[in-house]
Amino acid sequence: MPQFSVLICEGSYIVRKGLVKLLKETNKTLTVREAADVESFMSVLGYYEPDIIIINPDLFGSGNKLIRELPEKFRGRAIALSSEEKRENISLFPQTLLYSDSKSTILEKVRKVYGTVKGCRGANKMRGTVITEREKLIVRYIALGLTNREIAEKLFISTHTVVTHRKNITRKLGIKTVSGLTVYAILNNLINIEDINK
Amino acid sequence: MIFTADTKMADLVHANHQLLYVMNRFGISLGFGDKSVEHVCEESGIESGFFLEIANAFHDEEYFPQKQLQNYSVSQIVDYLKKTHHFYLMERVPEIEGLIQIMISKETSHKKSLELVRSFFGEYSDELSAHIKHEDEIVFPYALELEDFCKRLEKAGKPPSIIRGYSMEKFIEEHGDLVEKLYDLKNIIIKYMPPVDNHNLANHVLFDLFSLEKDVRDHSRIEEKIMVPKVIEMEKLISGIK
Numbered sequence: 001m002p003q004f005s006v007l008i009c010e011g012s013y014i015v016r017k018g019l020v021k022l023l024k025e026t027n028k029t030l031t032v033r034e035a036a037d038v039e040s041f042m043s044v045l046g047y048y049e050p051d052i053i054i055i056n057p058d059l060f061g062s063g064n065k066l067i068r069e070l071p072e073k074f075r076g077r078a079i080a081l082s083s084e085e086k087r088e089n090i091s092l093f094p095q096t097l098l099y100s101d102s103k104s105t106i107l108e109k110v111r112k113v114y115g116t117v118k119g120c121r122g123a124n125k126m127r128g129t130v131i132t133e134r135e136k137l138i139v140r141y142i143a144l145g146l147t148n149r150e151i152a153e154k155l156f157i158s159t160h161t162v163v164t165h166r167k168n169i170t171r172k173l174g175i176k177t178v179s180g181l182t183v184y185a186i187l188n189n190l191i192n193i194e195d196i197n198k
Numbered sequence: 199m200i201f202t203a204d205t206k207m208a209d210l211v212h213a214n215h216q217l218l219y220v221m222n223r224f225g226i227s228l229g230f231g232d233k234s235v236e237h238v239c240e241e242s243g244i245e246s247g248f249f250l251e252i253a254n255a256f257h258d259e260e261y262f263p264q265k266q267l268q269n270y271s272v273s274q275i276v277d278y279l280k281k282t283h284h285f286y287l288m289e290r291v292p293e294i295e296g297l298i299q300i301m302i303s304k305e306t307s308h309k310k311s312l313e314l315v316r317s318f319f320g321e322y323s324d325e326l327s328a329h330i331k332h333e334d335e336i337v338f339p340y341a342l343e344l345e346d347f348c349k350r351l352e353k354a355g356k357p358p359s360i361i362r363g364y365s366m367e368k369f370i371e372e373h374g375d376l377v378e379k380l381y382d383l384k385n386i387i388i389k390y391m392p393p394v395d396n397h398n399l400a401n402h403v404l405f406d407l408f409s410l411e412k413d414v415r416d417h418s419r420i421e422e423k424i425m426v427p428k429v430i431e432m433e434k435l436i437s438g439i440k
Contacts, residue, residue, distance in 0.1 A: 173385070173389075173390075174381075174382075174385040174389065175382045175385055175386065176378045176381060176382055177378050177379050177382050179318060179321050179379065179382075180318070180379065180382030180383070180385075180386060183314050183315070183318050183382075183386055183390075184386065184390055186314055187311055187314065187386070187390050187391065187392070188390070
């Protein structure tokens with residue numbers, strides 16, 4: 001199941017919480033972060049990369065450069081949240097949620113943006129959860145204790161590519177640690193227990 | 199839901215039964231009838247305000263301890279955290295190990311796979327022990343020393359002694375993800391293990407792993423939200439003097 005992450009920046013506590021609840025209701029795998037002001041919003045963005053941002057442009061005050069940069073940076077993935085239709089800066093955003101919108105309208109608007117995000121993520125990431133032969137080989141090397149660089153040398157690929165493979169393996173299998181992958185490799189006969197101690 | 203002194207203790211358990219662990223660590227036993235949190239705490243000789251801060255932070259991820267926090271001493275916080283550590287190492291981990299052991303002894307066809315699970319959990323338990331040892335031996339003494347120092351400062355205004363080379367900044371940096379292996383182990387059992395003979399036991403192990411994972415996560419959050427800010431405040435105070 002694809003996991004979506006949303007960051008909401010809205011000053012009104014009631015509106016923010018209400019939106020969080022509504023979004024979670026419809027998508028259980030959603031992770032939502034919240035910010036009540038620009039400062040905390042920026043600090044969350046410092047370490048967290050949401051798929052979608054929903055922000056109230058009013059918080060940024062007029063003449064703030066940021067508010068013009070954000071829709072640009074998040075391209076189709078930024079949504080404005082506003083008390084009225086005619087507020088400053090709203091037109092910068094591809095989609096606007098209004099306080100007066102009904103539940104179904106909000107969901108429809110958010111869903112449209114979800115659609116864009118899915119498209120961006122590309123077909124590759126969404127493809128099945130079975131690991132490929134190549135990935136199996138890499139799991140085998142990982143279980144044998146090889147480093148990324150060693151794996152790269154053996155397969156004549158860059159370490160960067162090895163890292164990408166590892167990320168895909170972890171996502172597909174739901175196993176993050178080397179020892180976890182080792183157990184997986186043994187259970188699936190990719191290696192023998194005796195191989196490990198060599 | 200935020201718990202207050204008037205909330206019935208029983209309602210806490212109904213709201214989130216993982217809180218039973220917290221009560222356990224405070225030495226609160228069951229059978230509280232309709233008594234309020236305040237009442238039960240009083241009977242058990244616990245400061246109800248402190249209990250509530252911990253219970254709320256544990257229960258609600260978004261709960262952020264308020265100013266009342268300053269009323270609690272580091273030694274109180276450390277005492278609670280240490281009890282939690284003790285509980286993991288002396289009760290939870292052995293319990294799960296025991297269950298896996300029983301599973302192995304009852305298994306006929308896939309003993310070897312279960313042995314793998316056991317050794318993987320063993321690795322996790324080593325990791326957890328090392329983590330706990332580090333906190334018990336370095337982080338907590340550091341926090342206590344700081345508190346002690348601040349107290350003496352208030353009384354006599356003595357010049358700062360040397361505080362050993364540690365800081366909360368370092369703690370935050372190295373306070374790693376303690377649940378990665380548990381997450382892996384759950385998936386291995388759920389998705390990749392061959393079917394074992396005793397389903398019920400396998401479920402028990404899984405329930406325990408889910409619950410331990412949640413407990414450890416909540417515990418880490420309490421360290422980060424309650425202990426860390428408190429200590430950082432003292433660090434600031436001291437660096438101000440120097």
